[in-house]
Amino acid sequence: MAKSIPGVPESLTRAQYASLLDSVGIDPEQTAELWFDREGIHADVIARDSHGKMIPDYKNNTYMKHRVFIPVLDEEEGK
Structure with a gap:
């Protein structure tokens, strides 16, 4: 059992x-592996x-x- 957050x-x-994959243009049917980290x-x-x-x-x-x-890009302040 995983710890709940x-x-x-x-x-x-x-x-x-x-829907999650579609939002970034990745076809789930063609995805072999997917992972997220702080950089993207x-x-x-x-x-x-x-x-x-x-x-x-x-x-x-x-x-x-x-x-x-x-990649995740940091937004510039004020833009």
């Missing part, structure tokens, strides 16, 4: 999860070729992935 939900609906949002998304097909990673018996990073 006031104001933090114990779970998300699939729609809430999809990190995601590993499945790589696709120019025809939209997933690119095999034969060495690891999976698919190639792109690592995406969306």
Whole structure:
């Protein structure tokens, strides 16, 4: 059992999860891994070729992935 933190939900609906990713332009169906830290949002998304097909990673018996990073930028005061 995880420790509960006031104001933090114990779970998300699939729609809430999809909405979160959609708000930053990441397709949840193509997301292999997602994590947040103080500097921004990190995601590993499945790589696709120019025809939209997933690119095999034969060495690891999976698919190639792109690592995406969306940084958090501090707002300038007064703007």
